[in-house]
Amino acid sequence: MNSIKKKLSRYISISISVLLVSLFFITDISVDSWISNEFDRAMVNKAGLLETLVSEAPEKIDFDFADEFMPEFSGVNDPEYFQLWRDNKIFERSETLKLFEDNELPRLAVALHKSSIINITLPDGRSGRMYFTRFKPQIDSDIDVKEAFGLAREEFVKNQKPMELAYATSNEALNQILWFVDIIFIFTSISAVIAVRLIVFNVVERGLKPLDELNAALKQINLNSEVSEISTNTLPEELVAIAEGINHFISENKILYSREKRITSDIAHELKTPIAELLNLSEVAIKFPNEKQLAASFKTDVLTITQRLKNIVNGILLLQKSASLSELEKQQVNVTLLINTIIITENKNARDVKLSVHHQCENIKTNEFAFTTVLTNLINNALYYSSDSTPIMIDIAPDQKTNKMKVTISNFSTFDYSEQDLVLFFEPLWQKDSSRTSEERYGLGLAIVKSYCEKIGATINVSIEHDQKIVFTIII
Structure with missing residues (x-):
């Protein structure tokens, strides 16, 4: 070593x-x-x-x-x-x-x-x-x-x-x-070499002592400890930057650890309900095998619950896939055709969707699957979380600041969101409805959108305007 x-x-x-x-x-x-x-x-x-x-x-x-x-x-x-x-x-x-x-x-x-x-x-x-x-x-x-x-x-x-x-x-x-002069020279040289060796070793040992102290401080930190950072007050100037980098790493890992704990808990909660329903249905069916009304709806109920479980698992797998390290292949994508196809597929109630595409933004080179997943989730969210009487606005135009394409999707939300809620929008399995009464939404869509935006080099932001108008902005 x-x-x-x-x-x-x-x-x-x-x-x-x-x-x-x-x-x-x-x-x-x-x-x-x-x-x-x-x-x-x-x-x-x-x-x-x-x-x-x-x-x-x-x-x-x-x-x-x-x-x-x-x-x-x-x-x-x-x-x-x-x-x-x-x-x-x-x-x-x-x-x-x-x-x-x-x-x-x-x-x-x-x-x-x-x-x-x-x-x-x-x-x-x-x-x-x-x-x-x-x-x-x-x-x-x-x-x-x-x-x-x-x-x-x-x-x-x-x-x-x-x-x-x-x-x-x-x-x-x-x-x-x-x-005599030569002997003095030889003796002085040997003494100097020994003295230099001892002095340098002691100086280096003292000089590297802050590293040992930094190592000792690191050993006291773990993801569950109350200590979340290393003090830089007593560190030499050369180690301050390293300590700050370690503190940033610890902070990021603690955030990720807390996030993973919350996600694990939320996944368990999401899976617990349909599993409990399946158990209850099975127990009732076993206990009352001759009940005609129960037998008539049993298969449909099991299929519905199983489909819900499948959607939850597929959403988790899609989120995991979006966070993978593999590079995404890019190709030319017709933005107008893509969005029109998504609107036709998702807008089953013939809602009012206003689409505006600038002529310079009709085509873009990106990963078609990732870009489709991002737009599908955002348009689906806009349709689901707004009343039928309000329009959905989609605007695609060049961004004047960055010379990139700017995609804006906005809707009038049925929920009253605060600025604090906006920070949590892209957290996996987060829902405004803490009781999770919806059987169709699991809080994974926006997390998948955020992850795929990072994969294709896009940035996404969300803001709230008057009358609870929610605006998602993508720069790509």
Whole structure:
């Protein structure tokens, strides 16, 4: 099973850890480079100092070096080394080189005034680095070159013989520092990864805690509980929309549940009466088998009651069919012909039905069965729930607002309806007559109309005007 908490913790931990380790790695390389560069710079400065101690006089070259000022070149504790060459011969070397049999530093091929730094093994066996350069010694400032050599200073400098200097020192302390920095880097990286993992896990766990609270609140809600919604007061902003969607879903389901309970009760009530009548007829017929009057009407009564049961069941099945999820096939329907056919079929008492069809609305592409069922029920209702002396008005014209077809069916009702009643018109098995005295009406017709309108993409509304004029409007 996938876990949002684990995935989120893993991805965030890996991302931050990779970022931190990368930063630490770059920092480690930068620090190592800086320390190495500083070490090399110190070597260059020390070698430069040794170069300044060499000066050229008319008949000799002086090396003004004193061991007491640079004891690292004469002692045995952490010794350093230097060596000078002139004319490919050793000119001078440090006292520390004289302590060992291998007492020469390697020479390198470098250009004049150029230098090179390499790693070597020192005469004492330690690892070290050596700076090697080729230079011309400085001229003693107390000597007049013109008088001493008969040349101008520039000419004398050009003809000077170059000297070579090698300076070497141990880099073991440097390597220890670099290793120490690397160890710190590794330890810091591991600690950072562990810390990030713990912090991210705790943060994610706390961040997802509202989801657990939302889940706990959902578990307390059921269709029969008094709690009908989740409070959004303490929820974070990201969960408010989800909670509102859940609340809407709960509200819709509670309404549907209440509706189904009422429908179940109404269906049981509708079926109870004819079943009770059948039982009574059967019991009486069994008890009085020789009663001629009862025997004469028994078959007709049973057929009437059975037909009523059949109509109720057919109405329920038609309502169930209208609510199915299957798509309805559409075809061209002649509206005028269809309505005239329905009027002829339903208007058995030759009532006054006024039909007006706009020329633009004579044909429509829709499902013929669904559209016929809708119009049949509405026209039948209009004929049944109005007095014979009042007309039925059917008007079909383009709707100016939506550019669709507008079907209006109106009649003057024999019942006094209120605005509250209009809300219940399309509820299954709802009847204005709560005693349900009618044996022909079951309150399913308008529910079927509403369901089929939704299936064919139409909207239906009902309104009440003066003198209890009921107006059904379909936009399709």
